[in-house]
Amino acid sequence: MERLLENWGPDGTDxxxxxxxxxxxxxxxxVTIFDREFLDxxxxxxxxxxGDLETFLQRFAxxxxxxxxxxxxxxxxxxxxxxxxxxxxxxxxxxxxxRHIGALGLSRVEILASEAVVEEVRRHLDANQGxxxxxxxxxxxxxxRQAFNGRLPPVSxxxxxxxAMGAATPLxxxxxxxxxxxxxxxxxxxxxxxxxxxxLVAIxxxxxxxxxxxxPVRESxxxxxxxxxxxxxxxxxxxxxxSSIAPLKTGPVRWxxxxxxxxxxxxxxxxxxxxxxxxRIPSIHFAHWSIVDQGSSLIFVSNYGGTWESYLDDFIQKxxxxxTGVWSHCQGFPASRRLTKGGAxxxxxxxxxxxxxxxxxxxxxxxxxxxxxxRINNNRAIVEALAGVSKEPPERWLARI
Amino acid sequence: MDxxxxxxxxxxxxxxxxxxxxxxxxxRIRDAGAARTWLGGELERLxxxxxxxxxxxQAAHCxxxxxxxxxxxxxxxxDDGPLGFERAxxxxxxxxxxxxxxxxxxxxxxxxxxxxxxADPKAIHILQLLYARDDAAADDLLxxxxxxxxAFLEExxxxxxxRLSADGKEHFGFADGIxxxxxxxxxxxxxxxxxxxxxxxxxxxxxYGDSLGNVSLGPVVDTAAPGAGALPKTADGLGDFALNxxxxxxxxxxxxxxxxxxxxxxxxxxxxxxxxxxxWTPAERAAWAGARIVGRWPSGCPVTASPxxxxxxxxxxxxxxxxxxxxKGHGCPFGAHVRRVNPRxxxxxxxxxTGAKRSAQTLEDNDRRRLLRRGRAxxxxxxxxPEAERGLVFLALGASIERQFEFVQHxxxxxxxxxxxxxxxxxxxxxTKTTLxxxxxxxxxxxxxxxxxxxxxxxxxxxxxxxxxxxxxxxx
Numbered sequence: 001m002e003r004l005l006e007n008w009g010p011d012g013t014d015x016x017x018x019x020x021x022x023x024x025x026x027x028x029x030x031v032t033i034f035d036r037e038f039l040d041x042x043x044x045x046x047x048x049x050x051g052d053l054e055t056f057l058q059r060f061a062x063x064x065x066x067x068x069x070x071x072x073x074x075x076x077x078x079x080x081x082x083x084x085x086x087x088x089x090x091x092x093x094x095x096x097x098x099r100h101i102g103a104l105g106l107s108r109v110e111i112l113a114s115e116a117v118v119e120e121v122r123r124h125l126d127a128n129q130g131x132x133x134x135x136x137x138x139x140x141x142x143x144x145r146q147a148f149n150g151r152l153p154p155v156s157x158x159x160x161x162x163x164a165m166g167a168a169t170p171l172x173x174x175x176x177x178x179x180x181x182x183x184x185x186x187x188x189x190x191x192x193x194x195x196x197x198x199x200l201v202a203i204x205x206x207x208x209x210x211x212x213x214x215x216p217v218r219e220s221x222x223x224x225x226x227x228x229x230x231x232x233x234x235x236x237x238x239x240x241x242x243s244s245i246a247p248l249k250t251g252p253v254r255w256x257x258x259x260x261x262x263x264x265x266x267x268x269x270x271x272x273x274x275x276x277x278x279x280r281i282p283s284i285h286f287a288h289w290s291i292v293d294q295g296s297s298l299i300f301v302s303n304y305g306g307t308w309e310s311y312l313d314d315f316i317q318k319x320x321x322x323x324t325g326v327w328s329h330c331q332g333f334p335a336s337r338r339l340t341k342g343g344a345x346x347x348x349x350x351x352x353x354x355x356x357x358x359x360x361x362x363x364x365x366x367x368x369x370x371x372x373x374x375r376i377n378n379n380r381a382i383v384e385a386l387a388g389v390s391k392e393p394p395e396r397w398l399a400r401i
Numbered sequence: 402m403d404x405x406x407x408x409x410x411x412x413x414x415x416x417x418x419x420x421x422x423x424x425x426x427x428x429r430i431r432d433a434g435a436a437r438t439w440l441g442g443e444l445e446r447l448x449x450x451x452x453x454x455x456x457x458x459q460a461a462h463c464x465x466x467x468x469x470x471x472x473x474x475x476x477x478x479x480d481d482g483p484l485g486f487e488r489a490x491x492x493x494x495x496x497x498x499x500x501x502x503x504x505x506x507x508x509x510x511x512x513x514x515x516x517x518x519x520a521d522p523k524a525i526h527i528l529q530l531l532y533a534r535d536d537a538a539a540d541d542l543l544x545x546x547x548x549x550x551x552a553f554l555e556e557x558x559x560x561x562x563x564r565l566s567a568d569g570k571e572h573f574g575f576a577d578g579i580x581x582x583x584x585x586x587x588x589x590x591x592x593x594x595x596x597x598x599x600x601x602x603x604x605x606x607x608x609y610g611d612s613l614g615n616v617s618l619g620p621v622v623d624t625a626a627p628g629a630g631a632l633p634k635t636a637d638g639l640g641d642f643a644l645n646x647x648x649x650x651x652x653x654x655x656x657x658x659x660x661x662x663x664x665x666x667x668x669x670x671x672x673x674x675x676x677x678x679x680x681w682t683p684a685e686r687a688a689w690a691g692a693r694i695v696g697r698w699p700s701g702c703p704v705t706a707s708p709x710x711x712x713x714x715x716x717x718x719x720x721x722x723x724x725x726x727x728x729k730g731h732g733c734p735f736g737a738h739v740r741r742v743n744p745r746x747x748x749x750x751x752x753x754x755t756g757a758k759r760s761a762q763t764l765e766d767n768d769r770r771r772l773l774r775r776g777r778a779x780x781x782x783x784x785x786x787p788e789a790e791r792g793l794v795f796l797a798l799g800a801s802i803e804r805q806f807e808f809v810q811h812x813x814x815x816x817x818x819x820x821x822x823x824x825x826x827x828x829x830x831x832x833t834k835t836t837l838x839x840x841x842x843x844x845x846x847x848x849x850x851x852x853x854x855x856x857x858x859x860x861x862x863x864x865x866x867x868x869x870x871x872x873x874x875x876x877x
Contacts (some may be wrong), residue, residue, distance in 0.1 A: 118823075125844050126672070133676040137843040196709050214875045233811075239819055278760075282750060307502060309803055310812040317766055347615050347804070351810070352483060362586075372818045398844045399729060400752050400821075 001043070001073035005031060005362035008066065017066030022364040023059060025050040027108050028286055030241055030305040030362040031070070038247040039293050045089075046243070046301045048286040050107040053093060061085040094286030096328070097259075098266035100278045100386035102373030103285065106380060107156030107205040113153035113367055116377040120381065121148070121196060121401055141385075148386050155387045156379075161275070167270040170263070172328055186248060204256075208339070209254040217335045231361060232308055237369045239285065243301045244357040246330035248291070255295070258329040261339065262289060265322055276377045283311065285373055289326060298330055305372035312351055320344040332356065403584040404602060404609075406450030408645040412458075412465045413531065413605065414588060416578070416775050420463050421530035422539035423777060424796055425651075426646055427518050427528040427861075428554040432600045433475050435553035435684075440466075440476070442449060448532075449868055454460040457705035458653070462542055463532040465650045466871070469493065472526030474839045476822040477641065477877025478620065485620030490803040491647060493522025494860045502811040504857070510832040511857035512609035517653070518558040518859040525557050528651060528863045536562075544708035558859070559824060561653070562779035569701075569717075571778055572656045572791050573691075573789070573829075573854075576701030580719050580743055581772040595720050595745060600768055604800055608644030612768045617800040619643020619864075628876025631869050646868035647798045650772075650806045652776035654830070654857035661854040665691050673839065673846035694828040696739030703739075705732040710736050723747040724760040730840030735820035737837070741813045743771075744820070750838075751821045770808055772797040792855070802862055832856040 005035060008017045008031075016022075019388055027048045034042040049056045072078050077167040079085050103111060124147055125132065132140050150395060167250050185194050232240055248258065278284055287302035304311045315323050322341030328336035334350050336343035345351045368376075378400050384390040385397035406414065415422070430436045432694045448463040469631040470491050474480060492499060513520045531546060533539035543560060571577040582598065582604045586636040603611035620687025621639035622629050632640035668674060669686035678686050689709070692698045698711035705727040706715040724746045727733055733740050740747055744767060746760040753759075775798065799805040813819055814827040828837040830851035839846045866874070 122847070129676050129844075129846060130670060132844070135843065140843045229869065232498070235501070235506060266590060305818065306816065307811050308809075309808055313804065313808070315767070317769070345615070347611075348618065370817070370824065371648060374821060375818055375823055378750075378752060378821065395843065396752070399840065401844055 001033065003068065003075065004069060008363050010234065014227050017361065019063035019065060023049070024109055025056060025059070025107065027367050029360040030074050030243060031303070032243050032359050032361040034245045034359050039297055042293065044243070044299065047304065057089050058087045059370065061089070073333050083209040083318055094290045094292060095292050098262040098269065100269050100273060100284055101286055102276050106376065109155065111223060111371065111376050114376070114383045115368065115371060117148070117152060118379045118382050118401065125401065126381035136397055137394040140398060143347055145386055152383060152387050155384055155389055170267040194343065207253050211251060212337070215249065218332055219282045221373070230362050237366065237367055239303060239305050239369060240311070241303055241364045242308070242311065243299070243359050243361055243363055244354065245297050245299050245359060246357040247297050248295070249331055254329055257339070258326070260261055261325045265326065272323050276373050278319065281314045281324065282374050283314065283372060303366065312354055316344055316347055316350060326343070404454060404606065405645065408869060409450045410465045410865050410866060411448035411450055411463060412775055413647060413773070415465045417532045418557070418565060419458060420534055420537045422534070422544045423532040423563045424530040424539055424560045425563055425679070426531070426560045427525050427542065427557045428529060428550070429470065429524060429557050430475050430526045430553065431555050432553035437476060437875050437877060439550065439553065440871065444871040444875060445866060461534065461538070465530045467865045469522060469525050469861055469863055473864065475842050476874045477661065479622055479626065480621030482565055489807060490864065492864045494833065495520050495522055495863050499807070500573040502807060504815045504832060505812065506805060516859045518871050519861045522861060523848065525861055528649070528861070529556065530673065540824055542637070555661050561778050561779045561794055570699065571793055572658050572662050572780070572783060574699050575697060576699065576717055578774050579717050583775060595722055598764065600771060604768065604771060605647055605773060605798060605829050607646050607754060607800055611800060614832065619646065620741065623875070628873045631872040631876065633869060640868050640872060640873070646870055646877055647800060648802050649863040649865045650795070650797045650802060652795040652857060652860055653792065654855050655790065655858045656793055657854040658791065659787060664851065668848055671848060675847050676873040677839070677841060677846055690848065693734055694837060695735060696733045696737030703733065704737070707734040716743055721758065723795060724755045728755050731842065734837060735840050736822050736828060738827055739743060741827050742809055744813065745821065749820060760771055770805055771808065772799055774806055798865065826852070830855050
């Protein structure tokens, strides 16, 4: 498998053997062998795509010449026909337990089309600056709309109402459940169920805090060399890829707290962080956490804009609570307190931990290497304005160009 | 925590403006034993911080010493591993992975393979700085120093005469070194910069808390090691080699002044400037373009304070922020050099709604990227000897190379998507041609063909140890 991947890697002879470039619904993809002492070697194929899993798998299996070769290096029956490949991938598919998408609701085709339009708009303005220089913003806006009339890609809403409702459902159900319980208590004049719930929460918190206190602190030594360095900061790429795996802490308390925290984090991210940023972090294209290997390990896979250093610093300065809440469930993470405190804030220990758990991906694909999430979302706002579907005044959207 | 100034080398406290002539020597140790003996005497002659300012100013010379990782290992500092010095310092500036980040990639004008020094970080061990009152005194000092050290220290490259010009300008003609951070316990009584920022001591010196409260750490040594008694103790009772030391980034930037002036003349006739400034003369447009590239006029007057002319009343002004005065970049473009390398409170996504809270938050984030600069120009002024080589020896102090100097370089200066821009890099220091977008109503204009007149021709990462740490080294 390593020999195969070597040929398909960035310096290999057959860089697109998996047909990523031809799959026009695929944004980012990677292939990584996680081979660490705490687990059996794991082959991970990461795909961030538009549409539903089934459609994607069908197309992936049709387009990818090398997929069967790759899958036949795994333990399990050999595959050759597309149907067998789809079946194998479907059986192995893991959806993220918690995730964030920076350009939510934009397909690969839309992202590339918007970039092309904005580049064209800039060229148009450069060529016509003599004529338009003395014009006021509304007149420039009108001239641009006229020039690009009929040349714009279709602008469909980024998120349907049903999707927005779906995102809100978990939290709404939780709140409704609590309200129903409270109403039940009021009607029945009994506070026993509420007290029982409060007692349950209290027991949970106390057992968590005492388990947390008893855990040994074993910080990452950074014994390994920069594992991600092979693909990092490739010339012409505004993005990088990060994938890591770490063994989870054991015990029922940590088992429950990880799942509960990831559920809350995911519900909050899906409901509130839909405009590009995760908290104050503007640079994430895709990030997701998955529990793998019979619940023993946590995988984090992310495609982000900018450098490793800037991404990790954003984690530390802008999202330390959420990250610590998840990653503190892994062995070797810098010491944390009360679930979300400490941890990632210890800059050097956290960066050592990140390097130690990071895996070097053998293959990494990006459909739009020069674009950041900020730029994608900004491009889209310009296209919406040109199409007349945004409410931004001309001064504002012209300043985006 | 109070900083014991007499423990910290003087470069931290002063740019030695009263000693305008100086030499920088890059040295390789031939004989570590002889070098240690020399260091034992030399460390008492170095310049340290002092509470007696008047007496310090009487010194005929100022001198400081910094070391590469290879140099420290050679002198006998035990290998510190990943828990000690930063990875960047251990690997060096010309490490291939770091060169990609810093704009020194293979094939480009700043390719490390073409450097005059520093291409092999292990081949340089010591950086010696010698400051004197005038050129003749500096020459004498250098001569004496060469005689003393020639038996055991080898000059990797001829010493650079670095000079502070009388008007404080670098070779392109712009006032330099204006914005300098103030650090608690170090120079907090000095220039507070903008918005009364006073940075945590640990942003500059190792062994103190940084802006997040983490102590900036470095190597520790076993108390049983020879000379370890000279070192202060850490909380764990180990010898603290790092306390009161700082990293020193040195980067030799070559400048093509003739090329820069020709570029400005070309820009003056570009469609962008002829339509933006139709009634201006070409010379006025060229000056305007230069100010937009730098973000300041030659006097140091910020373009934000005075968009269309160099106003002497704002010369060298530093007390300003962008979000209140210039949020749209109509004065200082988002991509201008000073707005990239020190964005102050400038937002990364300028189209977002601004406000006092965002401004304060951004300032706080950016406190972790500040550099204390000690650079000086080398080579004669362009009009005296146009053919001579000239440029800037950039020197910057800080508690982290990775989080400060390298970050500023890769995530700000050379980031093609910085500040909401697309596919452009720093218009002053990029080694290759790029574009500068000029934000203006009703739409932005673009200046293409900027930059390409400055490139790197040498560099290295050094450590400026405390007096105690120097004593420890001499005792190995």
